[in-house]
Amino acid sequence: MDISPHEDVLSTVLAAYNLRARIDTNPRLCGEWQLSTSGSGNASFHLVGEGGCYLHMEAMAPVWMEAGDLLLLPHDDWHLMSSRDTVPDRDNHLTLVEGEDPPDIPVTQLLCGHFEFDSGRRNPILAALPDHIIIRRRESGDRLSHLADLMNIELAERSSGYRPVLDRLADTLFVMAVRHHICSQREHSEGSLIAALADDRIRRALDALHAQPEAAWTLEGLASEAAMSRSSFAERFHALVGQTPIDYLTQWRMVLAERLLRDGRESVAGVMDAVGYTSEAAFRKAFKRVHGFGPGRIRQLLRRLGAGQA
Known part of the structure; x- marks a missing residue:
């Protein structure tokens, strides 16, 4: 995929709005659980490092996500990650794994974070994105999948200084995810910078x-x-x-x-x-x-x- 034509404008816009990514949580989950990070007002993301889970959002059927899949939420829409394809309520229930993984019980590892900009929500890139973007590992291309692998390695090994390393990698993750979205979509809503970049x-x-x-x-x-x-x-x-x-x-x-x-x-x-x-x-x-x-x-x-x- 030829993505070089979009890099100049995208780079200058994101630099001007001072993109900063932060890792919020990285739970390791088993049994029945559900997790939501909505309500912060920031663009957020969830990277599935291991296992799988269902994504629930308003007015759409549950979507199964598996290891290597990335979810980007540009507008902080309500969402729920869950072990079940049905959700009894919106309360936050977690079953965290401590120590060794339990035998014969599926375990899911998530890496969750958010993106901040100096301009808050006055950002033409964010404004042009849909309420959610799912990038499957199988369709993300080598660079994006390698970046996800590197983030998961840092998370698994937890070497000295791994948190700032993850934050910097998350900066790159956002840029590459937006670039992937621009290049992979045949049509973009008119009246947006992303439509112009395409x-x-x-x-x-x-x-x-x-x-x-x-x-x-x-x-x-x-x-x-x-x-x-x-x-x-x-x-x-x-x-x-x-x-x-x-x-x-x-x-x-x-x-x-x-x-x-x-x-x-x-x-x-x-x-x-x-x-x-x-x-x-x-x-x-x-x-x-x-x-x-x-x-x-x-x-x-x-x-x-x-x-x-x-």
């Missing part, structure tokens, strides 16, 4: 825009990158992304500006220049329109935090 021509324009967000882009220039006419490009871009090309450019520049301001090493003038603005008034207006507050608010927050640490 379109070769619009993706080329996004690649160029993300590579040089400070450039003096025009509709004509972006259409040229896509090898399309101005009108066709504008219509196709809006249909796929849900925004005009210039509105998307402005929003992306303001996402980068917020990140640079939070970093604290650049002046407002330096941030303006980095995202392609020469007018401070225009920059402040655009920043407030996208974020709901001006760039000065971030600097005030940083000063208060600095004073509190002094």
Whole structure:
């Protein structure tokens, strides 16, 4: 599967929103049990390391998952992992295995975690994903299955420092899972960044825009990158992304500006220049329109935090 065309935009978007993964729990279960991690407000995942279980979600039949299968829950929808294909209630019941595995009783090992972003839920990648994604080991390709194997090895051996290693591997797991979803789905809901990434021509324009967000882009220039006419490009871009090309450019520049301001090493003038603005008034207006507050608010927050640490 050729996945390289999607890497540039996906990488820059996830970097700007500062992806961080955390392992929450890794239960080893037997007998009758059920487990839910919904309610945190974060995107979450479950990797089946051993055995198998049923996934229960609203308005769908139970789904069997087995060793090596990955479940991604981008919107924290209610879900239940269970040893049974029917669920009597939504209470959380666990039968944890301690010591040696019990003879003749199936054991299931799960690795459960979540993903955090600096922007919270204001994330175009998360917003474009469905309520759940199941990636079967048999269809995930070598890289994703090898990554799952490595995570399970770290979990089984529990060598010194295994928890931060698992967290970093989980970062990669999210990126590879999203990339797999983009490449494996024939159709994506229009009005989303992922739909645009699946379109070769619009993706080329996004690649160029993300590579040089400070450039003096025009509709004509972006259409040229896509090898399309101005009108066709504008219509196709809006249909796929849900925004005009210039509105998307402005929003992306303001996402980068917020990140640079939070970093604290650049002046407002330096941030303006980095995202392609020469007018401070225009920059402040655009920043407030996208974020709901001006760039000065971030600097005030940083000063208060600095004073509190002094």
